[in-house]
Amino acid sequence: MKYETVVGLEVHTELKTKSKIFCGCTTEFGGDQNTHVCPVCLGLPGCLPVLNKKVLDYAIKVGLALHCDILGFNKFDRKNYYYPDLPKNFQTSQYDLPICLNGYLDIEVGGKTRRIRITRIHMEEDAGKLVHSGSTISTSDSSNVDYNRTGVPLLEIVSEPDMRSGEEARAYVEKLRSILKYLDVSDVRMEEGSLRCDANISVRLVGDDKLGTKTEIKNMNSLSALQKGVEYEALRQAELVDDGGQVVQETRTWDDGKGMTLSMRKKEAENDYRYFPEPDLVPLTISDEQIEDARKTLPELPDAKMARFQDEYGLSNEDSRILTALRETADYLDATVKAGADAKGAANWMLGDLSKMVNEANITFKDAPVKPEQLAKMMALITKGTISGKIAKKVLASMWDTGKDPDVIVEEQGLVQITDTGAIEALVKQVIADNPKSVEDFKSGKGKAIGFLVGQVMKASKGKANPGMVNQMLKEELSK
Amino acid sequence: MTIHELHQKLVNKELSALELTKAVIAHKEAVEGQVHAYLSDSHEQALAVAEAVDAKIAKGEAIAPLAGIPGAVKDNICIKGQPATCASKMLENFIPPYNASVIEALQGQDFISLGKVNMDEFAMGGSTENSALAKTTNPWNADYVPGGSSGGSAAAVSSGSAIWALGSDTGGSIRQPSSYCGVVGLKPTYGNVSRYGLIAFASSLDQIGPVARDVTDAALVLNAITGHDDHDSTSIPGQRPDYTKALVNDVKGMTIGVPKEYFGDGLHEDVRKAMEEAIETYRSLGAAIKEVSLPTTKYALSAYYIIALAEASSNLARYDGVSYGLRVPADNLVEMSTKTRTIGFGPEVQRRILLGTYVLSAGYYDAYYLKAMKARRLIKEEFDRAFEDVDVLLAPVAPNTAFKFGEKINDPLSMYLEDICTVPVNLAGIPAISIPAGFASNGMPIGMQLMGKPMGEEAILQAAYTFEQARPECNKVAPTGEVQL
Incomplete structure (x- = not known):
């Protein structure tokens, strides 16, 4: 590759506080148009903002989780621009003194760890939503404004241009989402817009220090759209430069259907937002004590959990990564181990059958009908020899469907393993008598034939025979 | 008549609140043809509250000092269900669905408002000539402006069409019209x-305050509206004193500072003389007089106009015709907003939005806004140092008395210069009161300004009250100003 892709991301995440950032309205998603509004978030004359303290708490948590400096003195500013979804025609945001500066996030791509620096994190209010009568603003006769989202608290997390591919950009957002979920501060649903991501992309010759002219890509509403968008745009720019052209600084939108970025507006100069300190809010002072208190409330974060899963549970790097991506999954494993299960075994069940069920049901492990204690019980039944691993799969499926304990299911369905030598011997003899061809094959040295015969015995026992015993007894019988 | 006199009459049952309210309404109807202080009326609500107050009195219940005593409210303060026009075409039809916190507080004290009063559009101006909706005249002489921007509040109290009023003061908008109309006006500490x-x-300069007949009434109204408010992040926390306790007729041991920068070249001789007499009065009453210097005062006017207009350009951005207020139809959004703002805002408001937008623009921010903020800090620090040595500062409210209609309206700069004595107080966030201090040779009232340290309202009230007691001849009622009971 002649060119290197350079990506910086601006991620907006809606905080899941109960009420909006500057008023008491609910932040709930949806609702009839303009029902989650009040004079303050509508920006009616004379109304004043009051900061929701939860927003500050959440911002500090996120800042600490991303290794940022928390600014003991920070303030809100007004970002002035006219747009009908912005009732005051300014957005209350943070400019030169944001709540957090200088953090980082480690990502892992292709087995290599990369540190992505975070420039800043700031608090701001979300805007409303335009509802056009047509499909786009320019083809519509009229537009309505829905102010339900106006004033929902946002954190804007700005990275340095430290990512070098679409894959890295995706890994960064994936990791960021994971951390925000762990902190329980945001729903981080890209499709619903509770996490939005704009990418600044440029290309340069490998080895070059200077950044190329960047474009800003919007409207990448999923992780795959982000990766594809970055890859497409980098390729577009590289081809453009290769053909002797020049990248124009502009804002482009990702068209997921067409699989390409399209020009939205040229940016001849920086927009002049005429920032100035928000006079309706007093500057915020945060004490060291407040920061330390917040630090104490931080949960164990993915990186730390991953390290622990490898050290304590002896899991592989890859398995630990998968099991720690979501806090619910990691908590499930911890709870199963706490209930007495072997960690590696539990991890296998979780990565295998349970993951499939959880994914199919479109839920997280937290809401799985099979509770960690029940999984541990089921695993104990295998260890005790009450059921075979194969039967266990059946039991687990029933547990999922009914929510019942594994011993109840084994009892109800008569799934107790047959370990009675006499019963198994009868089945073995019967199968040998019924399959002379396979017996012949085995005797003539085709070792594989034993597998078929074991399968026949298991089938005859409706899966309940102890497979080890079947194997052993078959071999004994055939060598007679 | 004052609040405290009328309150006694109500309590002693010499007069009912209903009789009083009807009498003030009748008087109002008689003088309004000339004065035009009001933009809208709320007589029905006023009479209903008056009856409720009378019922309380009949039952022997205690009533609040302001209960049943008709007042008026500047039209930039929201009363639920009543117009709040800001004297602008932009908000001519705007009816807020909420009360200002001061109105909430007053309604808990059975307050009576006879209506909303005129002002310079969006409080921008010093003569009320910038009102897009009415021309208010000075009750002392209808050829003269009432001052502004709270011209309606001052004219209503001066003409007797309200016993008291609420105004707002961003750079002198309570004190200057109070001075021009010969009444008392108080700008509280920012956040009080x-x-x-x-x-x-x-936003960083605005403050609501009383316009009243005398210092006692000003203290009573301040008592009624002061206090911390959770809905205003810039509201000062903590308990407030009973400001009437500061009404002590004594200045012995008090040090009154006289900042020489407020007595410069542009000062009218009559005003200068009145200030000198006031200083002599204080000296004779036992106060120590100390000349002080506040050299950064010379930057105040420039700093004020930069900061105020920068904030205004952003505060007024919301009036775009999208969801409330005036909308001038057009083919597309930008045209609609542009037309709405061009037609909805008067020339002074447009001038200020343009200037404010300019000083915040990239490349100019450092030279204007940032520098103005630095000057503001220096001004505040200078006041802080001055108040280490003095209890209050004495100065004129304005270099001149009320001027005639049309005299300055086409010369914005000379209009702005009338604010030179009042804006430093807003920049520093300190309290100041304007009280009548005599009359010019043309018969128009002269106002004296007493400034205090942050939350130092008590000291200025005491000094003002003592002056008022010593010099009753300064506080006269305007020719048409007395309500017949």
């Missing part, structure tokens, strides 16, 4: 009174 529901001109 909640701004919630006050339609913003310049």
Whole structure:
């Protein structure tokens, strides 16, 4: 590759506080148009903002989780621009003194760890939503404004241009989402817009220090759209430069259907937002004590959990990564181990059958009908020899469907393993008598034939025979 | 008549609140043809509250000092269900669905408002000539402006069409019209009174305050509206004193500072003379007089106009025709907003939005806004140092007395210069009171300004009250100003 892709991301995440950032309205998603509004978030004359303290708490948590400096003195500013979804025609945001500066996030791509620096994190209010009568603003006769989202608290997390591919950009957002979920501060649903991501992309010759002219890509509403968008745009720019052209600084939108970025507006100069300190809010002072208190409330974060899963549970790097991506999954494993299960075994069940069920049901492990204690019980039944691993799969499926304990299911369905030598011997003899061809094959040295015969015995026992015993007894019988 | 006199009459049952309210309404109807202080009326609500107050008195219940005593409210302070026009075409039909916090507080004290009063559009101006909706005249002489921007509040109290009024003061908008109309006006410490529901001109400078007949009434109104408010982040926390306790007729041991920068070249001789007499009065009453110097005063006017207009350009951005207020139809959004703002805002408001936008623009921010903020800090620090040595500062409210209609309206700069004595107080966030201090040779009232340290309202009230007791001849009622009971 002649060119290197350079990506910086601006991620907006809606905080899941109960009420909006500057008023008491609910932040709930949806609702009839303009029902989650009040004079303050509508920006009616004379109304004043009051900061929701939860927003500050959440911002500090996120800042600490991303290794940022928390600014003991920070303030809100007004970002002035006219747009009908912005009732005051300014957005209350943070400019030169944001709540957090200088953090980082480690990502892992292709087995290599990369540190992505975070420039800043700031608090701001979300805007409303335009509802056009047509499909786009320019083809519509009229537009309505829905102010339900106006004033929902946002954190804007700005990275340095430290990512070098679409894959890295995706890994960064994936990791960021994971951390925000762990902190329980945001729903981080890209499709619903509770996490939005704009990418600044440029290309340069490998080895070059200077950044190329960047474009800003919007409207990448999923992780795959982000990766594809970055890859497409980098390729577009590289081809453009290769053909002797020049990248124009502009804002482009990702068209997921067409699989390409399209020009939205040229940016001849920086927009002049005429920032100035928000006079309706007093500057915020945060004490060291407040920061330390917040630090104490931080949960164990993915990186730390991953390290622990490898050290304590002896899991592989890859398995630990998968099991720690979501806090619910990691908590499930911890709870199963706490209930007495072997960690590696539990991890296998979780990565295998349970993951499939959880994914199919479109839920997280937290809401799985099979509770960690029940999984541990089921695993104990295998260890005790009450059921075979194969039967266990059946039991687990029933547990999922009914929510019942594994011993109840084994009892109800008569799934107790047959370990009675006499019963198994009868089945073995019967199968040998019924399959002379396979017996012949085995005797003539085709070792594989034993597998078929074991399968026949298991089938005859409706899966309940102890497979080890079947194997052993078959071999004994055939060598007679 | 004053609040405290009328309150006694109500309590002693010499007069009912209903009789009083009807009498003031009748008087109002008689003088309004000339004065035009009001933009809208709320007589029905006023009479209903008056009856409720009378019922309380009949039952022997205690009533609040302001209960049943008709007042008026500047039209930039929101009263639920009543127009709040800011004297602008932009908000001519705007009816807020909420009360300002001061109105909430007053309604808990059975307050009576006879209506909303005129002002310079969005509180921008010093003569009320910038009102897009009415021309208010000075009750002392109808050829003269009432001052502004709270011209309606001052004219209503001066003409007797309200016993008291609420105004707002961003750079002198309570004190200057009070001075021009010969009444008392108090600008509280920034944060003493909640701004919630006050339609913003310049958020870091605006403050609601009383316009009243005398110092006692000003203290009573301040008592009624002061206090911390959770809805205003800039509201000062903590308990407030009973400001009437400061009404002590004594200045012995008090040091009154006279900042020489307020007595410069542009000062009218009559005003200078009145100030000198006031200083002599204080000296004779036992106060120590100390000349002080506040050299950064010379930057105050420039700093004020930069900061105030910067904030205003942003505060007034919301009036775009999208969801409330005036909308001038057009083919597309940008054209609609542009037309709405061009037609909805008067020339002074447009001038200020343009200037404010300019000083915040990239490349100019450092030279204007940032520098102005630095000057503001220096001004505040200078006041802080001055108040280490003095209890109050004495100065004129304005270099001149009321001027005639049309005299300055086409010369914005000379209009702005009338604010030179009042804006430093807003920049520093300190309290100041304007009280009548005599009359010019043309018969128009002269106002004296007493400034105090932050939350030092008590000291200025005491000094003002003592002066008022010593010099009753300064506080006369305007020719048509007395209500017949």
